[in-house]
Amino acid sequence: MNMDLSRRQFLGTAGAGLAGGALGAFGFGEIEAAFADSIRPFKLVNTTETRNTCPYCSVACGVIMYSKGDLKKGEPAEIIHIEGDVDHPTNRGTLCPKGAALLDFVKAETRLRYPMVRRPGSDKFERISWEQALDRIARLMKDDRDANFIAANADGVTVNRWTTTGFLAASATTNETAFATYKVVRSAGMVVFDNQARV
Amino acid sequence: MTNSWTDIRNTDLVVIMGGNAAEAHPCGFKWVTEAKANRGAKLIVVDPRYTRSAAVSDVYAPIRQGADIAFLLGVIRYCIENDKVQWDYVKAFTNAAYIVKDGFAFEDGLFTGYDEKKRDYDKSTWDYVIGADGYAVVDNSLENPRCVWNLLKEHVSVYTPEMVERVCGTPKAKFLKIAEMIAECSSPTKTMTSMYALGWTQHSKGSQNIRAMAMLQLILGNIGVRGGGMNALRGHSNIQGLTDVGLMSNLIPGYMNLPTEKEVDFDAYMKTRGFKPLRPGQTSYWQNYKKFFVSFLKSMYGAAATPANHFAYDWLPKLDVPFYDVLRAFELMHQGKMTGYFCQGFNPLQSFPNRKKISDSLSKLKFLVVMDPLDTETARFWEKHGDINDVDPAKIATEVYQLPSTCFAEDDGSLTNSGRWLQWHWAGGTAPAEAKRDTWILAQLHLRLKQLYREEGGAFADPILNLEWPYADPGDPTAEEIAKEINGKALGVVKDPADPTKVLVEAGKLVPSFAALRDDGSTACGCWIYSGCFNENGNNMARRDTTDPDNTGAYLKWAFAWPVNRRILYNRASADINGKAWDPSRKLIEWDGAKWSGYDVPDIAPTAKPNEVGPFIMNPEGVSRLFVRGMMRDGPFPAHYEPFESPVINPVSPRMQSNPVARIFQDDLRQFAKAGSTEFPFAATSYRLTEHFHYWTKHVRVNAVLQPEFFVEISEELAALRKIKLGGWVRVWSKRGSVRAKAVVTKRIRPLICDGKAVHIVGIPLHWGFTGVAKEGFGPNALTPFVGDANIETPEYKAFLVNIEPIDWPEA
Numbered sequence A: 001m002n003m004d005l006s007r008r009q010f011l012g013t014a015g016a017g018l019a020g021g022a023l024g025a026f027g028f029g030e031i032e033a034a035f036a037d038s039i040r041p042f043k044l045v046n047t048t049e050t051r052n053t054c055p056y057c058s059v060a061c062g063v064i065m066y067s068k069g070d071l072k073k074g075e076p077a078e079i080i081h082i083e084g085d086v087d088h089p090t091n092r093g094t095l096c097p098k099g100a101a102l103l104d105f106v107k108a109e110t111r112l113r114y115p116m117v118r119r120p121g122s123d124k125f126e127r128i129s130w131e132q133a134l135d136r137i138a139r140l141m142k143d144d145r146d147a148n149f150i151a152a153n154a155d156g157v158t159v160n161r162w163t164t165t166g167f168l169a170a171s172a173t174t175n176e177t178a179f180a181t182y183k184v185v186r187s188a189g190m191v192v193f194d195n196q197a198r199v
Numbered sequence B: 001m002t003n004s005w006t007d008i009r010n011t012d013l014v015v016i017m018g019g020n021a022a023e024a025h026p027c028g029f030k031w032v033t034e035a036k037a038n039r040g041a042k043l044i045v046v047d048p049r050y051t052r053s054a055a056v057s058d059v060y061a062p063i064r065q066g067a068d069i070a071f072l073l074g075v076i077r078y079c080i081e082n083d084k085v086q087w088d089y090v091k092a093f094t095n096a097a098y099i100v101k102d103g104f105a106f107e108d109g110l111f112t113g114y115d116e117k118k119r120d121y122d123k124s125t126w127d128y129v130i131g132a133d134g135y136a137v138v139d140n141s142l143e144n145p146r147c148v149w150n151l152l153k154e155h156v157s158v159y160t161p162e163m164v165e166r167v168c169g170t171p172k173a174k175f176l177k178i179a180e181m182i183a184e185c186s187s188p189t190k191t192m193t194s195m196y197a198l199g200w201t202q203h204s205k206g207s208q209n210i211r212a213m214a215m216l217q218l219i220l221g222n223i224g225v226r227g228g229g230m231n232a233l234r235g236h237s238n239i240q241g242l243t244d245v246g247l248m249s250n251l252i253p254g255y256m257n258l259p260t261e262k263e264v265d266f267d268a269y270m271k272t273r274g275f276k277p278l279r280p281g282q283t284s285y286w287q288n289y290k291k292f293f294v295s296f297l298k299s300m301y302g303a304a305a306t307p308a309n310h311f312a313y314d315w316l317p318k319l320d321v322p323f324y325d326v327l328r329a330f331e332l333m334h335q336g337k338m339t340g341y342f343c344q345g346f347n348p349l350q351s352f353p354n355r356k357k358i359s360d361s362l363s364k365l366k367f368l369v370v371m372d373p374l375d376t377e378t379a380r381f382w383e384k385h386g387d388i389n390d391v392d393p394a395k396i397a398t399e400v401y402q403l404p405s406t407c408f409a410e411d412d413g414s415l416t417n418s419g420r421w422l423q424w425h426w427a428g429g430t431a432p433a434e435a436k437r438d439t440w441i442l443a444q445l446h447l448r449l450k451q452l453y454r455e456e457g458g459a460f461a462d463p464i465l466n467l468e469w470p471y472a473d474p475g476d477p478t479a480e481e482i483a484k485e486i487n488g489k490a491l492g493v494v495k496d497p498a499d500p501t502k503v504l505v506e507a508g509k510l511v512p513s514f515a516a517l518r519d520d521g522s523t524a525c526g527c528w529i530y531s532g533c534f535n536e537n538g539n540n541m542a543r544r545d546t547t548d549p550d551n552t553g554a555y556l557k558w559a560f561a562w563p564v565n566r567r568i569l570y571n572r573a574s575a576d577i578n579g580k581a582w583d584p585s586r587k588l589i590e591w592d593g594a595k596w597s598g599y600d601v602p603d604i605a606p607t608a609k610p611n612e613v614g615p616f617i618m619n620p621e622g623v624s625r626l627f628v629r630g631m632m633r634d635g636p637f638p639a640h641y642e643p644f645e646s647p648v649i650n651p652v653s654p655r656m657q658s659n660p661v662a663r664i665f666q667d668d669l670r671q672f673a674k675a676g677s678t679e680f681p682f683a684a685t686s687y688r689l690t691e692h693f694h695y696w697t698k699h700v701r702v703n704a705v706l707q708p709e710f711f712v713e714i715s716e717e718l719a720a721l722r723k724i725k726l727g728g729w730v731r732v733w734s735k736r737g738s739v740r741a742k743a744v745v746t747k748r749i750r751p752l753i754c755d756g757k758a759v760h761i762v763g764i765p766l767h768w769g770f771t772g773v774a775k776e777g778f779g780p781n782a783l784t785p786f787v788g789d790a791n792i793e794t795p796e797y798k799a800f801l802v803n804i805e806p807i808d809w810p811e812a
């Protein structure tokens, strides 16, 4: 019999309440079975596993996220545990002090929840709806673009650039977000455009 | 990285200089440990601090920050002097034999052609002699005194071990020990890897730091081989990707360039991009530039990009200055020349130099939009937080929008790691409350802008109205849809140019790779170097097969690496001139008489004969460059210059203290401390801690507990000199600002003797601010100077001058 149970298989089986029987079948005595029965149910039973990578540094360690609820089935999903992905060739399951605490990042108190506006001269943020915020930002963009867009330079060369509004792109968003950002920013003629490569 | 994290297992010698992998990239550093344990590899660490990387090194040497070029050119000089050169590699695979134009010279710290007023060079002499046949003239005997090799020899001759000690403060014996260990890797069967990060880039000559090491690696024959390479460890998880996809002022995805005003039309733009080979029979792969460029324009403007309008070339903005980088952006803002600014997952108030200037600049904006999963200081730059953010909200008229975005756990898509692996990840959790994906936010803004232009008209709106937007739900594009756009597809039928009866890609299908791209408008591709990432085989970035034949560390079936799933760049150079592996135990690809094959995707045409086609296929020379012609602003060879704020006068060229072509704005010049300043006598540097990631993890309880508060790190000697106690409060100030911190007095930093003078170092970690769950604290950017690297404008965070004194401060 192959007793080479991985930690995850072992705990999974134990937590599912099959511990006594399964362990008995493997030849463990009753004491061990009773002990296994006394272990509190494993918290990752009945969770959904999702593969991801650590968002911090560019080692890009593989992680497994465990959630209650399955996003793919259209359910709300709450992530309850994150650990290193043992199958990942780079990190082979290990995580550093940053990656090991990822759950606290996902659930940080200071995660943003609602769009906010701070009006000129004010000393506080106020809630605003997405519709209102997006409408207003688009208006601000258009007004500035219309006022300051440079269609041609002094020599009459078509230059089609907009230098008075700029965009600082993230460096932890996906390549897909990056390309969408590129399209939106460049099509508007923006040239004040940079990312975090330098800092 | 030219190589990958998992390839580091193949090395014999690791040099960590300009980085601190054990703390900043801990799980990648494990491959150093593997190489040490399994191959007996050695580790050298050169750093101003005795870091945790240094703690497990075989040899550690201290160095003054900003002196790396002197050190590296010293090693190159040592290798040349002692004939520790991989000669077959250097002769066949570098431009050592190329003859340089008469007139090119280096004197008094300057190359030929300097214009002091413009702070720029006329680079016309920095080039090869071109023969009557149109090719570069070479002297394979290396006897011609004007060949690159002899010019290099002369250029590095001043960097003697004594000079290295004077400049770097590295004791001569230590330097020689390290030079000797490195020189051993000139053997074809020994390789060294270079691991570096921001410790090399964040200098006014950062690009040349890296070049100096790249040159050394070429001389040792370590580029393109297993366990070798130039390995930029990089910072954020997708900084490689953001750069690849061209999110910079002057870039087009895939390292193409946005036009400048001088390139008045499509033909003028293409004229300088012919990339004619400089030696007979060479690949010069950039000859395909037009295919990639036109395919990019088709991905932007779809059917509106036609041969008649030169594929909408005019719709791309044209630049009037080389870059609108972040430093220029904030300079313009400071001058009141900007209206609005977007910060997507970015915290410039904490990240950019001269914090006071950043804060003043943001205050001059009409509007600021912050998209972030976390509450950032930038979004609250107008909020008063004691002496840490000392502003008056009533006086700040900026309208600020803070938009909640999802984090990694709630988003699908790919990130590119430093080893160029595009790895797909999946959302597993529901986003909090109203947080939205960035793609949704951007789509919403674009659609609104488009709507406004449709309704109202306004400044030239064609590019906005005609932007290709082919998503099933235009308001919410999916990651898969965009990934396919990036990969590229055939718009018409793509036929084999050699045999027009053969169809390579049917219309409407995803292209297998960039080899199928065309310059006639029949293909579209968002980012050519990523092509192949999501083709008709499916999402290759999501592959999870860990097969790795013979444990080379290539993992060809895991995710997707650009370009075309190649894991080690320039891998043709892993084999000798005849195509046999330099080191049979570290075979990568070999020539079997008819084709190239092996453990990696060959970085050469599969049937290109080894004696004819050089391994550096992107270069028109077909070889690599020890002399880089006019491609870098500050010289075809690196030279030592002091940081803009330095404790000493440049010992190598006293008449040229700092990088002669680094861009400086007038207002900032006044805010630099003089060389050898008594007012600011100490050499400061910024760094990161293993428990924190930038300004994110102060929001994370575990990390906030591990490293709760801001501190500065000084030596016992400096503590004694200034009567500073361990754990006591200090004030540290520069010509631009002041911070308050607890003092950590350690043995990890020691004073160095540079040019006969004791140089004390002040280490300043950067993880605190006034949002999150850690204690409120300052950061080094309150102190750092507003000057960047001469080539790419990376700010000089790693070397500046400060003063320090003990202060009384009540405990909170």
Ligand code: SF4
Binding pocket: A054, A055, A056, A057, A058, A059, A060, A061, A091, A094, A095, A096, A097, A098, A099, A100, B024, B025, B026, B027, B028, B693
């Ligand atoms: S776990 Fe640590 S080493 Fe791995 S990617 Fe995250 S921050 Fe980098």
